[in-house]
Amino acid sequence: xxxxxxxxxxxxxxxxxxxxxxxxxxxxxxxxxxxxxxxxxxxxxxxxxxxxxxxxxxxxxxxxxxxxxxxxxxxxxxxxxxxxxxxxxxxxxxxxxxxxxxxxxxxxxxxxxxxxxxxxxxxxxxxxxxxxxxxxxxxxxxxxxxxxxxxxxxxxxxxxxxxxxxxxxxxxxxxxxxxxxxxxxxxxxxxxxxxxxxxxxxxxxxxxxxxxxxxxxxxxxxxxxxxxxxxxxxxxxxxxxxxxxxxxxxxxxxxxxxxxxxxxxxxxxxxxxxxxxxxxxxxxxxxxxxxxxxxxxxxxxxxxxxxxxxxxxxxxxxxxxxxxxxxxxxxxxxxxxxxxxxxxxxxxxxxxxxxxxxxxxxxxxxxxxxxxxx
Numbered sequence: 001x002x003x004x005x006x007x008x009x010x011x012x013x014x015x016x017x018x019x020x021x022x023x024x025x026x027x028x029x030x031x032x033x034x035x036x037x038x039x040x041x042x043x044x045x046x047x048x049x050x051x052x053x054x055x056x057x058x059x060x061x062x063x064x065x066x067x068x069x070x071x072x073x074x075x076x077x078x079x080x081x082x083x084x085x086x087x088x089x090x091x092x093x094x095x096x097x098x099x100x101x102x103x104x105x106x107x108x109x110x111x112x113x114x115x116x117x118x119x120x121x122x123x124x125x126x127x128x129x130x131x132x133x134x135x136x137x138x139x140x141x142x143x144x145x146x147x148x149x150x151x152x153x154x155x156x157x158x159x160x161x162x163x164x165x166x167x168x169x170x171x172x173x174x175x176x177x178x179x180x181x182x183x184x185x186x187x188x189x190x191x192x193x194x195x196x197x198x199x200x201x202x203x204x205x206x207x208x209x210x211x212x213x214x215x216x217x218x219x220x221x222x223x224x225x226x227x228x229x230x231x232x233x234x235x236x237x238x239x240x241x242x243x244x245x246x247x248x249x250x251x252x253x254x255x256x257x258x259x260x261x262x263x264x265x266x267x268x269x270x271x272x273x274x275x276x277x278x279x280x281x282x283x284x285x286x287x288x289x290x291x292x293x294x295x296x297x298x299x300x301x302x303x304x305x306x307x308x309x310x311x312x313x314x315x316x317x318x319x320x321x322x323x324x325x326x327x328x329x330x331x332x333x334x335x336x337x338x339x340x341x342x343x344x345x346x347x348x349x350x351x352x353x354x355x356x357x358x359x360x361x362x363x364x365x366x367x368x369x370x371x372x373x374x
Contacts, residue, residue, distance in 0.1 A: 004218055011214070011222030012229075015196055019230065025195065029230065032184045033238035041177035041247050048075045048133040054096040055079045056087060061107035063148050067100070070140045075133075087121060097123045098133060110145065166252075166335045174249040175335075179303040181243060182330045185235050186297055186323050189266050190290050192227040193273035198283050216366045220274060224358075227273075228266040235262060253333040257340070261329050261347060268322040268354030275361035278368045297323040302331075322357075325350045 019025060053076050057064050068079045079100075082090060087099050101119040109116040120137060124130040167174065236259055243249045276293065280286035299305065300314065301323040307315055318324045325346035332338035340347070 004215070007214055007218045008221045008225070011219060012226035015223055015226035016230070018196065018199065019192070019227075022199075025192070028191075029188060029234055032188055033181070033234045034242055036184060037177060037180040037238060037242050038246055040180040041173050041243075041249075044176055047172050048129055048136055050074060051076050051098060051129060051133050052096045053077060053079045053137075054082045054087075054090060054099045056082055056084050056099065056101040058084070058104045059102045059106040063107040063110065063144070064102045066148060067102065067141055067144050070144050071137070075136060091121060091123060094123060094125075097126065097129060098137060100137065107148075110149070173247060177243045177247045177249050178330060178334055179327070181235060181238055182327055183298055183303055184238075185231055185262060185266070186269055186326075187290075187294050188234075189228065189231050189269040190273040190276065190294060192230060193223050193270040194277035194280075194286050194290060195283065196223050196227060197274055197277040198280065198286050202283065217362055220358075220362055220365055223274060224267065224270045228263070228270050231266055232259060232263055235259070251334050253335065253337040254339075255334075258330060258333045261326070261333065261343070261350075264347065264354065265322060265326040265350055268350060268357050271354060271357040271361045272322075275357065275364055278361065278364040297321060300324075302327045319349070320353065322350050322353045325353075 050073070053071055055064075055068050057068065071079050076098075080096070082099070084101070087101070090096055091099060099121040101121065103116065103118070106116055106118070118141060120134060122130045122134050239251075239255060239258075244251055272293070273290070276289045277286055280289055300310065300318050301307075301321060302318075303323075307318065307324065307328075310318070329338075329343045329346045329350075332343055
């Protein structure tokens with residue numbers, strides 16, 4: 001037992017030294033946990049920001065002017081006045097995301113109690129912007145019309161009071177920053193462990209290991225702990241320096257608990273990385289396999305699209321993917337200050353899936369080692 005632990009530790013140290021002399025991989029690690037997270041959180045906008053708006057004001061009344069003035073930054077650019085004849089051409093040229101057409105006698109018809117209609121033309125190619133932005137404009141028009149007519153809000157039958165928890169300002173930057181970090185942990189864990197095994201095979205050092213009194217499980221555990229250590233260290237620095245520091249994201253939960261959960265999760269994805277490396281015969285093949293797996297984990301684990309919005313059958317399938325549970329735990333811990341009493345089902349599922357991945361990778365690795373020896 002003591003000899004096996006010594007072998008695992010020494011092999012892991014060898015992995016760290018091998019990574020030290022790989023400038024491309026070092027650059028990728030630094031990039032993925034710094035600039036990549038910062039840029040995605042800052043510039044990958046999913047809400048309505050700086051949307052281009054045009055207004056066809058056929059009424060030219062005080063109310064139509066107030067509606068135009070209410071479309072304010074940072075959600076909307078300053079509205080541009082255009083004519084009716086320019087609407088189709090400007091929409092086809094994608095110059096404006098929204099074109100508001102206020103009909104003649106709009107204010108007069110409204111004050112007289114006659115029915116009137118405002119037309120909102122929306123460029124729906126950007127679906128998220130179109131749906132959310134149209135809702136904002138509809139709300140702005142309703143507020144301006146109500147204020148202009150002097151409606152008594154207190155006399156309304158229902159007064160809806162909205163209290164946004166966990167993200168009072170409803171800003172996407174915090175969510176995107178944390179999810180970018182979580183996704184990059186997955187990607188780098190798969191790449192580092194898989195690339196380490198492929199590198200051994202391409203450099204011929206795997207034969208050197210096979211002639212030593214080492215067991216496949218020792219070689220595999222060494223790669224798991226060494227590369228997992230690298231990922232957890234840079235992820236910790238990124239969480240403090242980039243997410244909390246540069247992005248100024250308020251973390252209300254326990255960072256220690258999050259990192260502890262990440263360690264268990266890394267056991268799963270590093271084992272997955274080794275398994276994929278045993279299937280590939282070269283680094284390009286491994287890269288293709290890793291990207292296919294990562295894209296599925298990225299898009300369907302709940303970091304971009306809520307799991308509840310997916311088909312029921314797909315939700316069941318994704319329960320067998322560790323990233324689904326890790327994303328759920330990351331959101332619960334960092335945003336909602338959840339403890340172990342809340343996340344333990346996902347934590348247990350992650351550990352069980354990790355054990356299955358590890359056994360599968362070990363069996364495949366042993367088979368690969370046997371074929372290499374022959």
